[in-house]
Amino acid sequence: MRVFLIAGEPSGDLLGGALLAGLRQLEPALQIAGIGGPAMAAQGLQSLFPMSDLSVMGLAEVLPRYRALRRRMAEAVRAALAFDPDVLVTIDSPDFCLRVARRLRAQAPQMRTVHYVAPSVWAWRPGRAESMAEVIDHVLAILPFEPPLMHEAGMSCDFVGHPVVSQPLASPADAAAFRAAHAIAADAPLVLCLPGSRRGEVARLGSRFDETLIRLRDRVPEMRVVLPTVPGVADMVRAMARRWPSAPVIVQGEAEKRAAFGAADLALAASGTVSLELAANHVPTVIGYDMAPLSRLLIGLLLRVDTVTLVNLVSETRAIPEFLGRRCQPGPMSAALLGLLDEPGTRADQLAAMELTMDRLGRGDAPPGLRAARSVLRAVRGRTGITARP
Numbered sequence: 001m002r003v004f005l006i007a008g009e010p011s012g013d014l015l016g017g018a019l020l021a022g023l024r025q026l027e028p029a030l031q032i033a034g035i036g037g038p039a040m041a042a043q044g045l046q047s048l049f050p051m052s053d054l055s056v057m058g059l060a061e062v063l064p065r066y067r068a069l070r071r072r073m074a075e076a077v078r079a080a081l082a083f084d085p086d087v088l089v090t091i092d093s094p095d096f097c098l099r100v101a102r103r104l105r106a107q108a109p110q111m112r113t114v115h116y117v118a119p120s121v122w123a124w125r126p127g128r129a130e131s132m133a134e135v136i137d138h139v140l141a142i143l144p145f146e147p148p149l150m151h152e153a154g155m156s157c158d159f160v161g162h163p164v165v166s167q168p169l170a171s172p173a174d175a176a177a178f179r180a181a182h183a184i185a186a187d188a189p190l191v192l193c194l195p196g197s198r199r200g201e202v203a204r205l206g207s208r209f210d211e212t213l214i215r216l217r218d219r220v221p222e223m224r225v226v227l228p229t230v231p232g233v234a235d236m237v238r239a240m241a242r243r244w245p246s247a248p249v250i251v252q253g254e255a256e257k258r259a260a261f262g263a264a265d266l267a268l269a270a271s272g273t274v275s276l277e278l279a280a281n282h283v284p285t286v287i288g289y290d291m292a293p294l295s296r297l298l299i300g301l302l303l304r305v306d307t308v309t310l311v312n313l314v315s316e317t318r319a320i321p322e323f324l325g326r327r328c329q330p331g332p333m334s335a336a337l338l339g340l341l342d343e344p345g346t347r348a349d350q351l352a353a354m355e356l357t358m359d360r361l362g363r364g365d366a367p368p369g370l371r372a373a374r375s376v377l378r379a380v381r382g383r384t385g386i387t388a389r390p
Helices: 010-026 059-083 094-107 127-133 147-152 172-181 199-219 231-242 254-263 274-280 293-302 310-315 330-342 344-360 368-380
Strands: 002-007 031-035 087-091 112-116 138-141 156-159 190-194 224-229 249-252 266-270 285-289 322-324
Touching: 002 010, 002 059, 002 094, 010 087, 010 112, 010 368, 031 059, 059 094, 087 094, 087 368, 094 112, 094 127, 112 368, 127 147, 138 147, 138 368, 147 156, 156 368, 172 254, 190 199, 190 254, 199 231, 199 266, 199 285, 199 330, 224 231, 224 254, 231 249, 249 254, 266 274, 266 330, 274 285, 274 310, 274 344, 285 330, 310 344, 322 330, 330 344
Parallel strands: 002 031, 002 087, 087 112, 112 138, 138 156, 190 224, 190 266, 224 249, 266 285, 285 322
Antiparallel strands: none
16 A cells, blocks of 8 residues: 655654554555654655654744745645555644645545544634545544544544553653652652743743742742753743742653653643643643733634633543633632642542543553554545544
């Protein structure tokens, strides 16, 4: 079988790498081409060009590179047509991927198309699903309530599990070693501070998060704070930490981050998939998030749900407190964190919602990459359907 794949972001590359591993397990004679990063390269993909050429977000970032992106789009279309695959698999990055799919559908209408990661039409802009259905045959969904929405729009869809359920977790020994390495007492409350992985997020949330935790420390003086960070914002995080009267521990790298999550008692986090990582590690959490004023206004007008936290949505609870927009303020966020320390019932409700979320996201089933591979094969062979966990 011949598969042409496109991933435009590191998260998509990880999905693509796991998918390719699953396809190779099921189809040893697999032939592949396309665009991806190191995870897909480890499965034998020779990327048409560096995936980083596509990793741009936001109008201000895209406009200066618009012509270059159009050239890369044309290059991807030519390469896919020349490869003549049995199926095109596009992975997230809809702005680039779906434009390529549209051009290919116009020139090769017989080509089967699969998109990995459904658009969040349950949250905003439901019309995106109907637009996607014009060029996509089948969708691999990572949230259990998405398949019916894709089916209504005219596409087949399988829920294949969320990648968070296959991520490794720290052992109790790893967590204890982390505390010992950073001189954190075994009984000291350890709070994770996660103000985002993009510079704009850290700029907006950093001062509010550190003031929140300073207020909490005034009530819980023995607490310690850990700031996991990534290279793109590490300098901003360190500058934020220097304002603290007692410096938090800053960690970088997956192994230390994993150990910190395993050792933590609480987290204050930006909205996003990090809430699922915290749920997988059983870390009670408070969510805070804000945007630029215009974006806040537009999203507020378009939003179709009363919560944006994935644990709340998947568990069908509202166990994770979230403070969005103008409500993202130190006073209420510090009070919510204190409640998680002082109120066992509140903490227990969160942990129960997190357990339910992990079960519904596919914990205990086959790995998501293998489930995605099986779904792709069904799509190619014309046996797609709609499957979702209850």
